Amino acid sequence: MYELRHLATLAAVADEGSFGRAANRLGYTQSSVSQQIAVLEKTAGGPLFDRPGGPKPVRITPLGAVVLRHGRELLRRADDMRDGIERFRAGDSRIDIGTFQTVSNTLLPRVIRDLRDAHPGCDIRLFEEETDDPDLTGLDLMFFDGRTADSIEDLKLLDDPYVLVARPGDFPAGPIPLDKLDGLPLVAHPAICHQAVVEGFLNARGIHPQFVFRTEGNEALLAMVRAGLGAALAPRLAVLRDDESLALHELTPELPPREIFLLWLAGRTHSPLAAHAIELARRAAADLAG
């Protein structure tokens, strides 16, 4: 059976018009080229070159022309394949990342920027979804605030402690005892994901705040605090940056922090882009925590 190697030799012979020169060009010996062409002629079922003898160049036969035409096409495709692998390994590829709001606002921008710097041609696609049950099908990586199924591997990025966000002066500076939350009018995220865990934690201790408004939007949440609707019980990172119009209070004892993970399907071999993204997310999280 013929192989790509034979076709490359065929093309070289056709180009050079000589077995010996083709051998020279390819780093073979003349005898090797003879044998390779012989293999091709056997599988093709007839001679591919006319050999006039002496210093005259060999000439392709009609059958040889057929094989050569297809052979060159195959070789071109093989080169394309090498290119494709090359470009893939260089990371010039695509990555699909699942995320949620806090990460989109804090961690992700930096990861994306660094990833784009390292791989200018890459195609990054983000999928934001607030849910209890993450769906990783079709995603290379997913940010999520919790561990999930067995078939999913994870890397813990950071702990995001819960704080009380209020207007300056509404509360005395410093940590606030947890039982002060009982009956307190609060705004918060919907009771899904980690928010549900936190509220369960409070309820178990007999602390029942009065949730007067829930929204997924961080900005809306903080705007409500500024407007005096109530304090916000939210993860630290939900408050984007230092803001003079808001005061952040730790709680004592601490609420269970929201843990932020990076997830992927177990056993998956990462593309270079995904591997790089994981590393960048790890570093960005370390910076954010430090």
Add this chain to the structure above:
Amino acid sequence: MYELRHLATLAAVADEGSFGRAANRLGYTQSSVSQQIAVLEKTAGGPLFDRPGGPKPVRITPLGAVVLRHGRELLRRADDMRDGIERFRAGDSRIDIGTFQTVSNTLLPRVIRDLRDAHPGCDIRLFEEETDDPDLTGLDLMFFDGRTADSIEDLKLLDDPYVLVARPGDFPAGPIPLDKLDGLPLVAHPAICHQAVVEGFLNARGIHPQFVFRTEGNEALLAMVRAGLGAALAPRLAVLRDDESLALHELTPELPPREIFLLWLAGRTHSPLAAHAIELARRAAADLAG
């Protein structure tokens, strides 16, 4: 370096989801498949499959998907190549034939018909050219009335004897002595190719006919005879069929007959189509002479 065989194995593994089943399908052993994939993974520079272990099917990696996509394309092209060779060997191909008027009118129609019957899909192209110096570049075969250069091989098809064509009754029936041509008003083909040889033959014997009209067209030639302009000195085959309005007279002694050859470039390996055409031409010529 990878080869087509490796890519076929890769595709089989991807299809079957298992090294062992792929081996079974291809007639290899499992270990052989393992090694072939290992070769591919080495040249690609990374794993092509995730092996979950146990009875779970192996899963293609992103890199593997790249290689697989290109690999399938290559395999498809390799099949195309096999088809192309197959069809070529079956004769479903192209042939370029040079010819000249007499052959176009007598020998060739039959050859073409038989060739088309045997190879319905074939592409036959004819190139008619009246010249002393045939140019075979780009032609598979050429009909010609003479041998030429050394670099050209030939097959003699038949002798075409020269005859005198006249109106019935202009000459007594039977052979005409050659010296009767001296001074005779004649119509003839232009003095090229074999016509030149014949006229040289006459001149060498002191016989100088009076050429009153020359034309390349056979029909015009015969029309002039019918019109009484003169007799025609022409090869027998130039007179297409028995024609009551014309009488054919042999000459004595005979003029050197026009020899009709089939030519091709020396050392050329014929396509199946060309080989068949040569055989058909040989047979048609034998019929015509017999």
Add this chain to the structure above:
DNA sequence: GTGCATCATCGTGAAAAGCGATTGATTCTT
């Protein structure tokens, strides 16, 4: 844990690919 299915690895033998030298054929030069 035990049994089953699966892939990797290793050692072995066979096949092939490649090399170097030689041969035989053909062309070019003198």
Add this chain to the structure above:
DNA sequence: AAGAATCAATCGCTTTTCACGATGATGCAC
């Protein structure tokens, strides 16, 4: 006409590759 030059085919040999079978390792199901 003779010799030189060019070139592909061939032969014997070495190295590499290929494929196999056996064994081991791993994960899953019961």
